[in-house]
Amino acid sequence: GNSVTQMEGPVTLSEEAFLTINCTYTATGYPSLFWYVQYPGEGLQLLLKATKADDKGSNKGFEATYRKETTSFHLEKGSVQVSDSAVYFCARLNNAGNMLTFGGGTRLMVKP
Amino acid sequence: SQTIHQWPATLVQPVGSPLSLECTVEGTSNPNLYWYRQAAGRGLQLLFYSVGIGQISSEVPQNLSASRPQDRQFILSSKKLLLSDSGFYLCAWDTGDTQYFGPGTRLTVL
Numbered sequence: 056g057n058s059v060t061q062m063e064g065p066v067t068l069s070e071e072a073f074l075t076i077n078c079t080y081t082a083t084g085y086p087s088l089f090w091y092v093q094y095p096g097e098g099l100q101l102l103l104k105a106t107k108a109d110d111k112g113s114n115k116g117f118e119a120t121y122r123k124e125t126t127s128f129h130l131e132k133g134s135v136q137v138s139d140s141a142v143y144f145c146a147r148l149n150n151a152g153n154m155l156t157f158g159g160g161t162r163l164m165v166k167p
Numbered sequence: 168s169q170t171i172h173q174w175p176a177t178l179v180q181p182v183g184s185p186l187s188l189e190c191t192v193e194g195t196s197n198p199n200l201y202w203y204r205q206a207a208g209r210g211l212q213l214l215f216y217s218v219g220i221g222q223i224s225s226e227v228p229q230n231l232s233a234s235r236p237q238d239r240q241f242i243l244s245s246k247k248l249l250l251s252d253s254g255f256y257l258c259a260w261d262t263g264d265t266q267y268f269g270p271g272t273r274l275t276v277l
Contacts, residue, residue, distance in 0.1 A: 087264045098173075098257055099211075099268040106264065144210065152264055153199060153218070159210040 057081055061145045061158035068135055068165050076130040076161045078119075078145035087148040088112075088121055088128040089155070094141045102130075102143070135165045169194035173258050173269040180276055186231075186245040188272050190258030193239065198260040200241040202233055205255040205271075217241060248276045 061078045068074060080088065087106045091099040103112030108123035117132045128145060145158040174189045192198055202214040213226045215233035223233050230249060234242045241258060253276045258269040 089265070091268070096273075098271040099259075101265060101267065104265060148264055153216065154213065155266055157211045 057083055057086070057147060057149050057154075057156045059145050059147050059156050059158040061143075061161050063159070064142075064162040066161060066163050068163070070137055070165055070167050071134045072165075074130070074132040074135045074139075074163065076143055076145075076163070078128045078130065078158060079126050080128065080145075080147045081126070084150045085123070086150065087152075088119070089146040089148070090117070090119055090128070090130050091144045091146060091157075092141045093144065093160070099144065135163070137165045137167050139163060140165045169260070169267070171258060171260055171267060171269040173256075173272050175272060176270065177273045178275070180248050180274065182250055182276055183247050186243070186248050186252070186274070188243040188256055188258075188274075190241040190243075190269055191239055192241075192260045195239070195260065195262055197238060198262050200235065201259040201261075201266065202241065202243050203257040203259065203268075205257060207254065211257065215243070250276050252276050 058081045089104045090102040092102045093099050103114040105112040105121040108121050110121045112119050119128050119130045142160045142162045144160045146155045170193045172191050199218050201216045203211045204214055205211050217223050217235045220235050231245050256272045259266040
């Protein structure tokens with residue numbers, strides 16, 4: 056079936072540190088892949104997405120590359136800010152295009 | 168542009184009481200609509216989705232139900248709440264391959 060696995064948190068970094076949050080998915084077809092961000096007390100916001108192999112999604116300094124060979128979609132940012140503190144969810148779309156499967160979420164805490 | 172609203176933002180209800188959460192979408196027509204639940208400190212669980220008026224698919228058997236009385240309105244209901252129904256309820260819509268989420272309703276059942 057469809058599944059998404061992401062690294063458990065919390066991830067605690069100092070401001071301006073490099074961020075990587077790992078995400079892998081089950082390789083059933085070529086699903087669209089997403090990263091969502093949830094700030095405290097809020098709903099999920101789409102951060103970036105990629106729809107085919109080798110695509111790179113990017114937004115607000117965050118990037119993730121669709122790696123078919125390793126079935127991964129790791130989230131990276133070169134220099135995190137305190138305002139990036141949130142929970143990040145990796146997700147994949149099923150082949151029918153009507154259902155998202157989410158990873159368990161990774162909490163990021165950035166300290167000044 | 169499209170917007171999605173959820174009502175209410177927070178709710179505290181006693182065990183055994185009924186529930187009605189509302190989700191409305193503006194700026195689009197015939198969207199697919201979704202209800203998710205997020206328990207404290209955990210990921211998202213898909214509860215229901217709808218591809219059109221009156222069409223509801225349930226993903227998880229439980230004491231919750233959903234209805235879609237209008238094209239852009241999606242309602243989550245329960246006749247009798249359980250303690251385990253506490254959580255953060257998120258509505259989402261899509262018209263393509265991307266889902267967009269509402270602000271959520273935080274439900275506490277006491």
